[in-house]
Amino acid sequence: MLGNILGGKExxxxxxxxxxxxxxxxxxxxxxxxxxxxxxxxxxxxxxTLETYGELSLGxxxxxxxxxxxxLTNKQISGAILDLLKESTVNIxxxxxxxxxxxxxxxxxxxxxxxxxxxxxxxxxxxRRFIPVPVTEVMLDWRVVLEDESDxxxxxxxxxxxxLTTIDxxxxxxxxxxxxxxxxxxxxxxxxxxxxxxxRNAKLGLDFLEIEIFSTIRSVLGHNAGIATILDIGSSVxxxxxxEYGIIKRSHLINRGSQxxxxxxxxxxxxxxxxxxxxxxxxxxLGEGPxxxxxxxxxxxxxxxxxxxxxxxxxxxxxxxKSINKIVFTGGGSVxxxxxxxxxxxxxxxxxxxxxxxxxxxxxxLDDILKEIGPEFAVAVGLALRGLEK
Numbered sequence: 118m119l120g121n122i123l124g125g126k127e128x129x130x131x132x133x134x135x136x137x138x139x140x141x142x143x144x145x146x147x148x149x150x151x152x153x154x155x156x157x158x159x160x161x162x163x164x165x166t167l168e169t170y171g172e173l174s175l176g177x178x179x180x181x182x183x184x185x186x187x188x189l190t191n192k193q194i195s196g197a198i199l200d201l202l203k204e205s206t207v208n209i210x211x212x213x214x215x216x217x218x219x220x221x222x223x224x225x226x227x228x229x230x231x232x233x234x235x236x237x238x239x240x241x242x243x244x245r246r247f248i249p250v251p252v253t254e255v256m257l258d259w260r261v262v263l264e265d266e267s268d269x270x271x272x273x274x275x276x277x278x279x280x281l282t283t284i285d286x287x288x289x290x291x292x293x294x295x296x297x298x299x300x301x302x303x304x305x306x307x308x309x310x311x312x313x314x315x316x317r318n319a320k321l322g323l324d325f326l327e328i329e330i331f332s333t334i335r336s337v338l339g340h341n342a343g344i345a346t347i348l349d350i351g352s353s354v355x356x357x358x359x360x361e362y363g364i365i366k367r368s369h370l371i372n373r374g375s376q377x378x379x380x381x382x383x384x385x386x387x388x389x390x391x392x393x394x395x396x397x398x399x400x401x402x403l404g405e406g407p408x409x410x411x412x413x414x415x416x417x418x419x420x421x422x423x424x425x426x427x428x429x430x431x432x433x434x435x436x437x438x439k440s441i442n443k444i445v446f447t448g449g450g451s452v453x454x455x456x457x458x459x460x461x462x463x464x465x466x467x468x469x470x471x472x473x474x475x476x477x478x479x480x481x482x483l484d485d486i487l488k489e490i491g492p493e494f495a496v497a498v499g500l501a502l503r504g505l506e507k
Contacts, residue, residue, distance in 0.1 A: 143504030151352035171205030195318035332499030350450025375450030401454030
């Protein structure tokens with residue numbers, strides 16, 4: 118199931134015996150299109166402790182500015198990972214790594230209520246209706262979505278602490294006792310092999326692969342956050358997820374990201390892109406006087422993102438007759454000053470900047486810097502937390 122697909126199991130080799138003895142430290146590796154991030158956590162009494170972390174921009178590896186999205190070869194990405202591991206003084210060689218949402222397909226489907234044994238046969242057949250490629254080309258995983266607390270599933274098919282909560286309570290809809298909802302994840306085998314190849318060439322042992330949104334949910338939402346929206350403002354796109362008790366109800370890509378804001382500032386003010394990036398972070402939406410020109414550019418771009426997000430949020434609330442409790446911002450674009458206030462003005466939902474480092478023990482002198490960079494490390498922290506939970 119999800120643990121098998123996202124556990125990074127390779128043909129001819131099983132990782133199941135890798136952690137027979139509980140490891141004290143674990144490495145989360147977030148491979149993005151503009152940067153790579155690592156977080157190494159150590160198991161400690163009552164939780165986890167930060168040992169080291171690091172980030173490396175991929176732009177220079179493609180002869181581009183820092184912060185720019187890239188399209189590197191597997192070998193180039195592996196080389197960048199090796200550089201980052203050295204710079205970050207990582208001292209363990211086993212990791213969990215992220216898979217981008219674009220390399221996966223996530224959906225819910227409804228099927229007749231059957232036993233767990235029958236489920237294993239029916240789900241792959243029914244899933245063909247939703248998957249645009251032959252089912253033999255993907256690896257499938259699924260979980261039963263529990264519709265009320267009286268529902269039960271076999272122990273072997275229930276979520277453990279590493280995975281997502283599956284409670285989906287909707288009192289407005291009568292329960293159909295003859296139907297059951299299934300949460301399905303499909304990942305193309307080529308994508309899995311790509312990341313296996315990258316990790317191998319980076320001289321790391323791969324314990325599992327996990328779709329990035331699941332890592333983010335673990336680090337910034339938890340299992341019982343009600344209905345929340347995650348807005349991940351990345352370098353080239355913004356990813357929107359509506360999550361209900363750990364189940365992804367909506368996912369949507371908005372074709373505008375952090376680098377678009379920097380490019381617009383560079384163009385309007387006739388300054389280098391790196392200087393524009395600095396002004397975006399230093400001024401954000403709070404500029405006055407000469408700096409107001411920067412804030413106006415930032416605001417115009419964010420308004421576009423919020424308008425697109427509003428369409429998705431309204432559609433969800435109309436279909437499910439449910440309210441969204443909060444919006445959590447992640448990604449490098451979330452460091453913009455004044456972001457949450459602007460979000461509330463446009464979306465009228467309480468908003469927060471993610472700080473995944475709140476969940477772990479960190480040196481006091483790093484509090485300010487970790488709070489500032491936290492949104493960018495949500496995936497890496499979530500991966501490392503899962504590794505320690507094994």
